[in-house]
Amino acid sequence: MCGIIGIIGKSEVTPLLMEALKRLEYRGYDSAGVATLVDGGIERRRAEGKLANLQDLLERQPVSGRIGIGHTRWATHGVPNEKNAHPHATDKAAVVHNGIIENFQELRDDLEAGGRRLASDTDSEVVVHLITRYLEEGLAPEAATAAALRRLQGAFALGIVFAGQHDLMIGARRGSPLAIGFGGGEMYLASDALALAPLTGRIMYLDDGDQAVITGAGATVRDAAGGRVERPV
Numbered sequence: 001m002c003g004i005i006g007i008i009g010k011s012e013v014t015p016l017l018m019e020a021l022k023r024l025e026y027r028g029y030d031s032a033g034v035a036t037l038v039d040g041g042i043e044r045r046r047a048e049g050k051l052a053n054l055q056d057l058l059e060r061q062p063v064s065g066r067i068g069i070g071h072t073r074w075a076t077h078g079v080p081n082e083k084n085a086h087p088h089a090t091d092k093a094a095v096v097h098n099g100i101i102e103n104f105q106e107l108r109d110d111l112e113a114g115g116r117r118l119a120s121d122t123d124s125e126v127v128v129h130l131i132t133r134y135l136e137e138g139l140a141p142e143a144a145t146a147a148a149l150r151r152l153q154g155a156f157a158l159g160i161v162f163a164g165q166h167d168l169m170i171g172a173r174r175g176s177p178l179a180i181g182f183g184g185g186e187m188y189l190a191s192d193a194l195a196l197a198p199l200t201g202r203i204m205y206l207d208d209g210d211q212a213v214i215t216g217a218g219a220t221v222r223d224a225a226g227g228r229v230e231r232p233v
């Protein structure tokens with residue numbers, strides 16, 4: 001279980017995502033990646049091995065954007081390579097995941113029977129395809145995510161961004177830690193408060209089962225039963 005970072009920023013987020021991933025390096029990892037929104041579309045850069053490889057890729061193929069998610073992966077399902085590195089994405093959403101989706105094979109079979117093509121060997125990728133399926137059925141991002149989470153068994157912390165939604169990030173956790181950071185006009189999501197240390201000292205820890213909707217203006221949290229809850233900052 002490795003590192004997650006998410007930022008809704010005031011300026012370009014890729015350098016901030018990379019700095020936060022560096023602060024998560026101590027946990028160990030085998031690959032890394034970032035996804036941002038550019039003109040509403042999801043842009044990804046992923047690389048096997050050290051963050052320096054991802055940094056090199058970003059120098060050759062820079063990616064802009066004021067909202068983004070990043071991940072350092074410790075592979076549990078699927079070898080460490082670029083295609084298995086997170087974020088996983090469709091044209092509608094991108095997801096970073098820490099943990100293990102235990103029923104991923106059954107979900108994958110179901111998604112593939114419905115005509116979806118998954119690109120990786122990970123357990124994690126089913127999450128973004130499930131969310132996409134619910135978005136295509138007409139659910140809004142928060143409801144689509146909640147519907148997908150109800151299908152998942154296992155342990156997870158998740159960070160999700162949505163195509164066309166420059167001011168929206170969703171975080172959710174069950175069995176893996178996740179914190180939200182409040183900056184001056186910026187908002188953060190991280191698996192480990194250390195990742196946020198230079199960015200903000202105002203941290204909210206999600207409880208197990210929580211799903212949080214984060215915008216530049218703040219965060220609203222619902223518990224596993226779907227009711228609005230306040231968590232201390």
Ligand code: GLU
Pocket residue numbers: 001002003072073074075076077078084097098099100101122123124
């Ligand atoms: N189980 C996922 C994978 O193998 C996530 C691993 C992690 O927590 O980094 O991609």
